[in-house]
Amino acid sequence: MRNRIEKALVTLFVLIGLLVAITGEASAQARTKIRYALGDVISIDELPLLIAAERAKARGVDVEITAFKSEELATQAVINGQADVGQGTPYAALQKVTVPIRFFIQLSALQFFPIVNKESYKSWKDLDGQEIAVQGRGSGTEAIMILAAKQHGIKYKNVSYVPGSQVRALALLKGNIKASILDAANKNMVLKEAPDKFLVLPLGNVKASDEALFATREFIDKNQAAIRVFAEELIKVNRAINANPKWVLEERKKLKLLSDLPAKMEGEILPYFEEAVQNGVFPNDGGAASAAQNDLEFYSLSGAIKGDNLKVEDFWYLAPLKAALANVK
Amino acid sequence: MGLKRITPILQHSLTPVSPVFWQLISVALFFGLWELAGRWPISFSFPPFSDTFLAFGSMMADGSLIKAYFSTLQPLVIGIVVASVLGIGFGIGMGLSRAIEWLTLPIFIVLQAAPMAALIPLITYMYGIGILSKVLAVAVLATPVIVMNSYKGIRNANPSLIQMCRAFLGTRQQEVVKIILPHAAALIFTGLRLGLAMGFIGIVIAELLITPTGIGDLITYNSSVADYPRMFAAIASIVIFAALTIHALERLERRLFPAEMRGLGNGG
Numbered sequence: 001m002r003n004r005i006e007k008a009l010v011t012l013f014v015l016i017g018l019l020v021a022i023t024g025e026a027s028a029q030a031r032t033k034i035r036y037a038l039g040d041v042i043s044i045d046e047l048p049l050l051i052a053a054e055r056a057k058a059r060g061v062d063v064e065i066t067a068f069k070s071e072e073l074a075t076q077a078v079i080n081g082q083a084d085v086g087q088g089t090p091y092a093a094l095q096k097v098t099v100p101i102r103f104f105i106q107l108s109a110l111q112f113f114p115i116v117n118k119e120s121y122k123s124w125k126d127l128d129g130q131e132i133a134v135q136g137r138g139s140g141t142e143a144i145m146i147l148a149a150k151q152h153g154i155k156y157k158n159v160s161y162v163p164g165s166q167v168r169a170l171a172l173l174k175g176n177i178k179a180s181i182l183d184a185a186n187k188n189m190v191l192k193e194a195p196d197k198f199l200v201l202p203l204g205n206v207k208a209s210d211e212a213l214f215a216t217r218e219f220i221d222k223n224q225a226a227i228r229v230f231a232e233e234l235i236k237v238n239r240a241i242n243a244n245p246k247w248v249l250e251e252r253k254k255l256k257l258l259s260d261l262p263a264k265m266e267g268e269i270l271p272y273f274e275e276a277v278q279n280g281v282f283p284n285d286g287g288a289a290s291a292a293q294n295d296l297e298f299y300s301l302s303g304a305i306k307g308d309n310l311k312v313e314d315f316w317y318l319a320p321l322k323a324a325l326a327n328v329k
Numbered sequence: 330m331g332l333k334r335i336t337p338i339l340q341h342s343l344t345p346v347s348p349v350f351w352q353l354i355s356v357a358l359f360f361g362l363w364e365l366a367g368r369w370p371i372s373f374s375f376p377p378f379s380d381t382f383l384a385f386g387s388m389m390a391d392g393s394l395i396k397a398y399f400s401t402l403q404p405l406v407i408g409i410v411v412a413s414v415l416g417i418g419f420g421i422g423m424g425l426s427r428a429i430e431w432l433t434l435p436i437f438i439v440l441q442a443a444p445m446a447a448l449i450p451l452i453t454y455m456y457g458i459g460i461l462s463k464v465l466a467v468a469v470l471a472t473p474v475i476v477m478n479s480y481k482g483i484r485n486a487n488p489s490l491i492q493m494c495r496a497f498l499g500t501r502q503q504e505v506v507k508i509i510l511p512h513a514a515a516l517i518f519t520g521l522r523l524g525l526a527m528g529f530i531g532i533v534i535a536e537l538l539i540t541p542t543g544i545g546d547l548i549t550y551n552s553s554v555a556d557y558p559r560m561f562a563a564i565a566s567i568v569i570f571a572a573l574t575i576h577a578l579e580r581l582e583r584r585l586f587p588a589e590m591r592g593l594g595n596g597g
Contacts, residue, residue, distance in 0.1 A: 072553040079555065080372050093555035099373050136541065137550040162458055162540050176457040304554075 032226035033062045037083035039071030042258070044269050045185065047248050048241060048282065049087075049107065050257045052233040059233070061226045070163065078215065084223075085215045085230075089208075091299040092138050094315060095306070100217045102317035103295075105231050105324075106287025107211040107238075110140050111279050113187040114148065114201040117178040124201055128154035133162045133171070133180040141181045143302025144206055151204060172198065185272050208298035209291055210281075220320055231286060231324035238282040239328075245273035285325060292316040376558040384558035385566060393547065394566060401543030401567075404460050405532040408467025412524055416472045417517055420479020424513070425505065430480075441473035445531060449538045463535040463542075470531035471524035478520025482513030515586035522578040529571040 036053070038046065042065070053063035068074040071088040078086035079097055087107065094101050121127055127149070135141040142159060149156060162168050162177070169186035171177045173193055182190065190198055213234075220227055240247045249270060252258065276282060283291065292312045299305045305315075312318075360378045367377025376384075388394040419437070423430040449466060456462045486509040494504045536545020544567045551560035 070549075070553075072549065075555070076374055076552065079374055090553065090555070093553065096555040097373065136553065137546065138554060160540065161542075161546065167453070167458065170454070171458055174457060176459060 031060050031062055032223060033064055034223070034226060034230060035082070035084045036063050036065045037074035037077045037086045038065055038067045039069075039074035039086070039088050040067065042067050043185075044258070044261070044265060044272055045183070047252060047257060047269070047273075048234070048237045051248070051251045051255065052230070052237045054255045054257070055233040055237070056230045059229050061229045063230060081216075084219050085213055087211050087213055089140060089210065089212055089295070089299070090214070091295065091315065092304040094214065101214050102217055102220065103209075103212045103214045103292070103315060104220060104227065104317050104320045105213050105234060106209045106283050106291040107213065107234065108209070108276070108281045109283065109287075109291075110144065110206055110208050110210040111184055111276060111281045112141055112144055112181050112203075112206075113184065114145065114179070114181045114203060115172065115187055115190060115198050116180075116201060117172065117175070118197055118199045120178045122199065124148060124152040124154060127156065127179055129157050130179060131158045131160065131177075132156050133160045133168055133177045135165070135168075135181075136161045136163055138302070138304045140208065140210060140302070143208075143298060143304065144203065145181055146303075147206070147298075147301060148201075148203060184275055185268060188268065188271065188275075206298070207291075207294045209287060209295050212287065212291070212295075217317060220317060224320065224323070227320045228323045228327070231320055232328050235284070235286050235324060235328050238286075239284050241273060241282055242277050242284060245270060245277050248273050286321045288321060288325075289316075289318060292318070374555070374557045376561055380558040381561045381565065384556075385562035388547070388559060388562055394563070397543045397547050397563070398570075399543075401532060401536060401545070404463035404535070405467055405528055407460075408464040408531065409471060409525055409528045411464065412468040412471035412475055412528065413521055415468070416475025416520065416524060417479050419472075420476040420517070420520070421483055421510075421513075423476070423480045424483025425509075433476075434480075437473045437476045440469065441477065445470050446534055446538065449534065453539055458540045462539050463532065466535035466539070467528045467531040470534075471528040474527055475517075475520040475524040478523065479513065479517045482516030482520070483509055485516070486512045515582070518582050518586065522575060522582060525578065526571070526575050529567070529574075533567060 038049075040046070042050070049065070053065060056063050066077075066083065068077065071090060072093075074083070074086045074088060075090040075093050077083035078101065079093070079099055094103075116122075116127070121130070132145055134145055145156070145159070160177075162171060162180070165183040165186040168177065168180045169182055169190050172180055172182075172190055187200065191200075215227070252269070289312065292315065296305070296310045296312065296315065300307075300310060363378040363381075365377075367375055367380065370377075385394070419429070419433055423434055445466065448469065452462050452465050452469070456465055490508050490512070491504060494508050499507070533545060536542055537548065541549040544563055547563035548560055551557070551563065
C-alpha cells in the first residue's frame with residue numbers, strides 16, 4: 001500500500017517536472033535575452049534603466065543586468081562577446097577596437113558639477129596652475145574640465161585620476177583634494193555635509209552623452225525586435241520622468257526596485273530626478289543624430305577620439321532608434 | 330673548528346646539460362604559444378606576442394613606461410622599508426620575548442591570512458587616496474611575512490649553541506648578538522625577499538583599486554581605450570620586473586648565506 005503511494009507520488013513529481021520543463025522551454029523560445037553590462041554599482045541613477053528593463057520583460061525581452069567594477073570591464077565584456085549591450089561612452093575604445101561596435105541610444109546627457117574648496121579657490125581663474133581630480137584619463141569629467149580650462153584660458157598643474165564620484169566627494173570633505181568634479185548626487189551630498197565649505201563653479205552648456213548604449217553590429221542586426229522593444233521602453237521611461245519626476249518613486253514602489261535602499265538615500269531620489277529633468281539630462285528621443293554629433297565634437301575635443309573627418313556612422317547606428325521612435329510617437 | 334668541515338648537503342647543484350638552453354626553449358615555446366593564441370584570436374582583446382612586444386618598445390621609447398615605474402616604485406620602496414623595519418623589529422622582539430609574542434603573534438597571523446583587496450576600501454576611507462594609502466597597502470601586505478620569518482629565525486637558533494654560550498658564562502646580550510642574530514640572518518633575509526614579493530602584489534592592487542598611477546594607470550587607461558597590446562605590455566612588464574627582482578634577491582641570498590649556515594650557524 002505504502003509502496004504504491006510512493007510510486008504514485010514519484011510519477012506525479014516526474015510529470016510535473018516534465019510539464020514545467022516543457023512550458024519553460026516554450027516560453028524561453030519566445031523570449032529574447034539581452035545580457036546587459038553596467039560599468040557601475042546599481043544605484044538610484046540606474047532607476048530609469050531598471051524600470052525600463054522590468055517593462056521590457058513584460059514584453060518578452062529579458063534584460064539581464066550585470067554590474068561590473070568599471071566601464072572598461074563592461075566594454076571589454078561587450079567586445080569579447082560575454083555581454084550583448086554595454087552602457088557608457090567608451091568612444092576611444094570603439095574607435096580602436098577591430099570588432100564593429102555601435103552606439104544606438106543615448107540614456108542621459110552629461111551632468112557634472114565642478115566643485116572647489118572655498119578656502120582655496122573662488123573662481124575658474126584661481127584654478128590656473130592648480131591640481132584637480134577627475135574620474136579617469138580620457139573620461140567625460142576630464143573632458144569637461146579641460147574644455148572649461150580652454151574657455152577660461154587657464155591651465156592645470158596636474159590632473160589626478162580618482163575613479164568614483166563618491167570617492168572624490170569623500171576626499172573633498174576630508175580635504176585630500178581641493179578641486180574636483182562630481183555627479184549630481186554627490187555634489188548634493190557634499191553641499192549638504194559641509195554647506196559653507198564648497199563652491200560649485202559655473203559651467204557653460206555641455207551637451208554630450210553621459211550614458212549611451214552600445215552593442216556589436218552583429219548583435220543589433222540579429223536581435224532587431226528585442227533591441228527595438230528595449231529602446232521603446234527606455235524612451236517611454238525618459239518621457240514619463242520628464243513629464244513628472246515623481247513617477248520614478250511610484251514605479252519604484254510598484255515594481256519593488258532597489259528595495260534595500262537605506263532611508264537616507266531614498267530621500268535623495270526625488271531631488272536627483274527633479275534636478276536632472278531641469279537640466280535636460282534625459283532625452284525624449286534617445287538622443288538621435290544630434291546626440292551623436294555632439295558627442296563626436298565633445299569627445300574629440302577631450303582627446304578621447306582622434307582624427308579629422310569623424311563620421312557619425314563609424315560610431316552610431318541609428319536605425320534601431322528610428323524604428324523605436326516610430327512606434328512610440 | 331671541526332664543525333665547518335661538515336659536508337654541505339643542500340649545495341646548489343648544476344645539471345650537466347646546459348640549463349640555459351632548456352630555459353631558452355621554454356621561453357620561446359611560451360611566447361610562441363602566446364603569438365599563436367593572439368593570432369587565432371582566442372579573444373578580440375587578447376593581442377599576439379609580437380604586437381605586445383612592439384607596444385612595449387614604443388612605451389619604452391616614449392618614456393611612458395619609465396615614468397610609470399618611477400611613480401610605482403616610490404610607494405613600493407617606502408612601503409618595503411617601513412615593512413622591513415617594523416617586521417624585523419617585531420619578529421626579533423617576538424622571538425626573544427614571550428610577552429611580545431603573546432601580544433602580537435595573533436595580529437600578524439590574522440594579517441597574513443587577511444585578503445588584502447578587502448582591506449583597501451578601509452585604508453582608503455581612513456587614509457585617503459594619496460601615496461600614504463599605497464605605502465600602507467604595501468606595508469600591510471609585506472610586514473606579516475617578514476615578521477614570521479624573523480620570528481622563526483630567532484626561534485630556530487641552535488639550542489646546543491645557546492647552551493654552549495651559557496656554559497661559557499656568556500651574557501644574554503652575547504647570546505643574542507653573537508649566536509641568535511647571526512643565526513637568524515638567513516631566514517630574516519628570506520623574509521625580506523618574500524616581503525618584497527608581497528609588496529609587488531600590494532602596489533599593483535593599490536594602483537588598480539585606490540587611484541590609477543604608474544603601472545596601474547597604464548593598465549587601466551590602455552584597457553579603457555582598448556589599446557590591448559599596451560595594456561598587456563604593461564602587465565607583462567611588471568610581472569617580469571617583479572620576477573627578475575625576486576630572482577636576483579634569491580641569488581644574492583644564496584651567495585650571502587651558504588647552505589651550511591642555514592643548518593648550523595657559524596658560532597662554533
